[in-house]
Amino acid sequence: MKRRVARLLEDGSLSAGQVLAVTFTRVAAEDLHRELVSLEVPNAEDLNGRTLHSLAMEILMRNHVMETLGRTPRPLNGFELNPLLEDLNPAYGTKHERRKLIGAYVAAWSRLQHEVPGYAATAAEQAFADELTDWLVLHQAMHIGEVIPHLYQYLRDNPGAPERGEFRHILIDEYQDLNRVEQEALALLGEAGAVCVIGDDDQSIYSFKHAHPAGVREWAQVHNAEDHEIGECRRCPTTIVQMANSLIGFNQDRLPRQMAERPENGVGQVVIRQFQTADDEAAAVAAKIAQLIEDGVAPGDIIVLAQRAAFGTPVFHRLRDAGVPCKSYYEESALETEAAQERFAVFKLFLDQEDRVSLRWLLGCNHNRWHAPAYGRVMAHMRQSGLSPWETMTQLASGTLSIPHTASLVARFNEIVHELDGLSQAEGLDAFIAAWLPDPEAVSLLHEAVTACREEAEDVGQLFDGLYDAITAPEVPLEVAEVRVMSLHKSKGLSSRYVFIVGCVEGLIPSRPEAGTPQDIVRAKLEEDRRLFYVGLTRVKASPEAGRPGYLAITYPMRMPAAEAFRSQIAAVSTQGNVAVLRASRFLAQLGPTAPAPAVGEL
DNA sequence: GGGAGAGACGTTTTT
DNA sequence: CGTCTCTCCC
Numbered sequence: 001m002k003r004r005v006a007r008l009l010e011d012g013s014l015s016a017g018q019v020l021a022v023t024f025t026r027v028a029a030e031d032l033h034r035e036l037v038s039l040e041v042p043n044a045e046d047l048n049g050r051t052l053h054s055l056a057m058e059i060l061m062r063n064h065v066m067e068t069l070g071r072t073p074r075p076l077n078g079f080e081l082n083p084l085l086e087d088l089n090p091a092y093g094t095k096h097e098r099r100k101l102i103g104a105y106v107a108a109w110s111r112l113q114h115e116v117p118g119y120a121a122t123a124a125e126q127a128f129a130d131e132l133t134d135w136l137v138l139h140q141a142m143h144i145g146e147v148i149p150h151l152y153q154y155l156r157d158n159p160g161a162p163e164r165g166e167f168r169h170i171l172i173d174e175y176q177d178l179n180r181v182e183q184e185a186l187a188l189l190g191e192a193g194a195v196c197v198i199g200d201d202d203q204s205i206y207s208f209k210h211a212h213p214a215g216v217r218e219w220a221q222v223h224n225a226e227d228h229e230i231g232e233c234r235r236c237p238t239t240i241v242q243m244a245n246s247l248i249g250f251n252q253d254r255l256p257r258q259m260a261e262r263p264e265n266g267v268g269q270v271v272i273r274q275f276q277t278a279d280d281e282a283a284a285v286a287a288k289i290a291q292l293i294e295d296g297v298a299p300g301d302i303i304v305l306a307q308r309a310a311f312g313t314p315v316f317h318r319l320r321d322a323g324v325p326c327k328s329y330y331e332e333s334a335l336e337t338e339a340a341q342e343r344f345a346v347f348k349l350f351l352d353q354e355d356r357v358s359l360r361w362l363l364g365c366n367h368n369r370w371h372a373p374a375y376g377r378v379m380a381h382m383r384q385s386g387l388s389p390w391e392t393m394t395q396l397a398s399g400t401l402s403i404p405h406t407a408s409l410v411a412r413f414n415e416i417v418h419e420l421d422g423l424s425q426a427e428g429l430d431a432f433i434a435a436w437l438p439d440p441e442a443v444s445l446l447h448e449a450v451t452a453c454r455e456e457a458e459d460v461g462q463l464f465d466g467l468y469d470a471i472t473a474p475e476v477p478l479e480v481a482e483v484r485v486m487s488l489h490k491s492k493g494l495s496s497r498y499v500f501i502v503g504c505v506e507g508l509i510p511s512r513p514e515a516g517t518p519q520d521i522v523r524a525k526l527e528e529d530r531r532l533f534y535v536g537l538t539r540v541k542a543s544p545e546a547g548r549p550g551y552l553a554i555t556y557p558m559r560m561p562a563a564e565a566f567r568s569q570i571a572a573v574s575t576q577g578n579v580a581v582l583r584a585s586r587f588l589a590q591l592g593p594t595a596p597a598p599a600v601g602e603l
Numbered sequence: 604g605g606g607a608g609a610g611a612c613g614t615t616t617t618t
Numbered sequence: 619c620g621t622c623t624c625t626c627c628c
Contacts, residue, residue, distance in 0.1 A: 024617065053618050075618055095623065096611080144618055177617095209616060308614070368605080368623090408604075472618065489615055511614080532615085563619035569614050578619080 002035055004196065008169065009041040016046035018168040018193070022186065024177045024206075026051050028493045030476040032173055052182055056151040059163055065154045072140035075147065077472075079341045080357050083364045084135055086372040087379065092128050101128050106145030110179040110210035112152075138382060139356040139389075152181050155188040168193035174493065175199030176213040177206045183215045187223075195223070201255070202248050205489060205532045207524070217255065233259040235495050237268020237542040237550040239594050244537045246592025251527045265542035268550035272588065272598040278311065278503070278560035285500050285555060286318035288603035289483055292498060299325045300480035301548075302498040305488050305536050306330075310560070310568040311503030316485045329486035334445040334471050338365065343443055344471075347436060347464055349416070350423050353390045360389065362416050363409055374409040432460055488536045495541040497548045501533075504556040505582040507571030509533050533587050553603055556584055 005021075008014040021036060023029045033049025057073065060066055066073045076084070081102075088098045104125065108114060114121065121129070136142055142150075155161055170190035175183070175197040187195070197219055204213035220227040233241045238261040245258050275281040289302055306312030309330040316328035335341050342365050349358040364370030381403060382392050393413045395401035426432040433450060440447035453466030488501075488509075506512075510529035513522045542550035558581065565572050565580035572580035588598060 026617085051617075057618070077618090094611095147618070206616070208614095371604095373604090487615060508614095561619085566619055567613055567621095569612095575619095 002039060005036060005047070005169065005171070006039045006041050009039070009043065014168060016043040017048070018166070019047055019171070020055070020167040020169070020189070021047065021049040021171040021173070022052045022055060023049075023173040023493075024052060024182075025174075025490075025492070026473060027476055027490070028174060029054075031493060032171075034478070052178070052186065053147055056147050056185070059151055060147070060154070063154065063161070065150060066142065069150075070137055071142060071150075073147075074141045074355075074357070075144045076141050076357060077335070079335060079338075080141075080361055083360050083370045083372075083375075084139075086364065086370040087135055087360075087375060088128075089131060092124075092131070101125075102132060102143070105129050105132060106143065107210050109145065109149040110181050111212070112180040112184060138379065139360060140354075141357045148181050148185055152185040152188070155185060164188055165192040170195045172197045172199075174203075175219070176201050176204040176216045177209075177211050177492075178215065179206075179210040180212045180215070183212060195225075202251075202531055203492065203535050205492070205528060205535060207528055229257075231257070231260050232262055233538070234262055235265075235541050236262075236538055237265050237540060238263060239267045239270055240537055240540050240550065240552060242594040243270070243591040244534055246595075247530060247537065247587060247590045248534045250590050251530055253524070253527055264544060266544050266549045268540065268542055268552065270552045270554075270596055271603060272554045272596055273556075273603055274584065274598055274600055275555065275557045276559065278557040278564075279314065281502060281555050281557045282311075282314035282318055284603050285315050285502055285553070286322060286324075288553070289315075289319060289498075289500070290322050290324055293324060293483075297498060297548075298481075299483045301496055302483045302500075303491060303494065303496040303539065304483065304485040304500045304502060305491050305539070306485065306502045307488050307509055307532070308503060308568040308570065310564050310570070312485045312487075315500075315502060319483055319485075325482035327482045327484055329484065329490050332445060334443075334449045336445070337443065340443040340446040341365075343437060343446055346416075346419060346423075347467075350420050350436075351461060351464055353420075354388055356389050359393070359416075363393075363412050371409050371412070374406045377403050377406055378409065429454065429457060429460065429463060432463075488532050491539050492535055495539055497541050497543055497546075498551045499536070499540045500553045500555065501536045502555050503570075504533075504554050504585045504588065505570065506573070506585050507582065508568075509585050509587065511569070512571035530587060530590075533585070554588070555603070556582070558582055 005019060009016065021032050023032055029049050029051045033047070036047040036049050037044050060073050085095050085098055092098050092101055105128065108121070155164060167189060170186065170193060172186055172195065176199040178186070197216070199216035201213040201216050204211055219225065236244070241259050241261045248254070273284070275284060285304065292302065293299055304312060304315050306315070312328060312330050316326055316330070319326040335344055342362065345358040345361045348355050349362060353359070360375070363375060364372070378389070378392055378396070382389060385392070387395070392401065393410070396403060396406060396410045397413055397417070423432065423435050426435040433454065437443060437447055437450070449470050450463070450467050453463060453470055457463035457466050509532060510526050513525055537552065540550045540552045542548070559579050560570070560582060562572070562575045562578050562580040570580070570582070573583050574581045584598065
């Protein structure tokens with residue numbers, strides 16, 4: 001793919017701006033971007049490697065697409081969904097059920113169900129979608145799941161839109177991870193040019209976001225295109241290729257094929273170890289990693305894959321305590337705690353009183369039902385008067401307006417106004433930060449983040465933008481210098497000379513389906529979990545030239561604390577007192593004859 | 604609007 | 619097993 005772009009740029013038939021390379025995750029996009037920029041061709045630095053979401057947001061903003069629909073391209077953060085969930089009519093079910101309905105609304109879009117012949121939303125689904133949209137319109141916000149659907153609708157309904165002819169070459173990586181609406185939006189973007197999709201349905205692991213892996217298989221036929229199969233595994237040692245082939249061969253729902261080994265890569269080294277407890281497992285993995293580093297292995301060449309934080313975090317903590325440079329992708333985000341969320345909302349509202357989502361959040365926080373009954377009365381008034389939430393609350397506070405049963409909401413509003421007034425007194429950035437985070441200890445991660453962007457910022461607005469970026473889109477470092485601990489999902493697209501897959505227990509990979517799940521869904525889920533394990537195995541990179549054969553360790557414990565297993569949704573064989581009893585993943589038996597026998601003891 | 608007791612849920616991911 | 623959520627009651 002890289003060579004193809006390079007050739008076109010070199011012979012001058014293409015400018016960098018006419019090439020679009022998209023993937024689904026930010027890390028993969030960053031990676032792709034780096035790869036393209038590193039091409040030794042003119043203007044390579046102008047090549048575009050990005051996520052579909054960031055491209056979609058840019059197009060939607062650029063063309064005021066949302067505004068013409070009466071919508072605002074202001075995505076909701078995860079935590080901002082909480083008051084929304086309370087504000088939705090309880091007639092649609094419990095909070096859990098309402099959350100599910102939001103999921104179904106997004107899912108219908110993702111699958112383009114309303115364009116499938118015979119699909120009819122039930123009256124109840126339609127009514128729910130209307131209520132949800134009403135709230136979003138009133139609060140001038142959008143659900144993150146609406147971003148791509150709106151891009152798709154804009155492109156489909158505006159055949160003359162410049163974006164439909166903008167790109168002459170589109171490269172789409174990890175195509176099997178995209179859902180229907182994403183695939184169709186890209187088809188419209190690539191309409192006037194050549195499209196190159198790269199996908200492997202054996203690596204389809206995103207059913208929970210309604211990925212449409214069949215799109216890869218059908219692509220060549222639907223678009224009347226060439227199909228280039230990549231049959232050789234250039235990355236992995238031969239043993240790993242054999243194990244991966246054997247494992248994935250157990251899946252029914254795939255095109256039968258085998259990855260060919262590359263003998264020059266060598267056989268590699270594979271160990272499979274069982275430990276008495278999860279604690280022993282973490283200790284052994286951390287000790288082995290420390291030993292490797294002592295022997296001269298670069299920390300950046302080592303990854304630890306854990307399908308649950310419960311398995312990954314103990315390894316991370318031990319590495320950190322041993323002074324090994326490491327990074328956990330399970331680390332708490334700066335907005336994890338409600339205290340941090342509250343500070344964040346205050347900041348946003350301070351900059352923009354008309355940020356309706358932040359105001360709604362702040363009015364309800366620290367109350368068990370987010371003041372939903374009182375706020376519901378205020379919303380009714382807003383719909384009828386056309387006033388904004390801030391205006392309405394101001395009138396209520398001054399007594400110009402009166403709505404029964406809203407006294408505590410108004411009291412809360414006065415507190416918010418008082419705090420914002422205090423912040424506006426602060427002179428200079430440091431004084432502002434001190435006033436905004438009077439108790440930095442209570443929100444230490446947020447404080448760290450804001451301190452890190454303090455230098456770059458010249459005013460309060462820039463400080464917020466920097467903070468927002470740092471929190472929502474942390475930078476992907478160019479050079480990896482630490483041991484990385486992450487999920488199997490996150491590892492997609494990466495390769496590493498030393499790979500540890502921890503917590504390989506039955507009930508996790510594969511997970512145990514809920515009782516009563518229909519058989520076909522159980523089977524599909526099992527196959528997806530098998531692909532997940534397959535992705536993990538195939539991260540191992542052989543570097544014979546560097547004298548590194550490629551190392552894979554598969555580990556699993558026999559016991560772990562029951563509370564932890566419950567919390568992390570790990571289905572134990574049995575529970576004895578406070579201890580969950582675990583056994584080996586069934587996938588270990590499917591690795592074929594070249595896999596070493598599992599053993600106990602050190603790695 | 605708040606407290607007590609019963610019941611449901613918990614993961615992986617995109618901006 | 620803990621924590622969040624729902625229901626019922628004041």
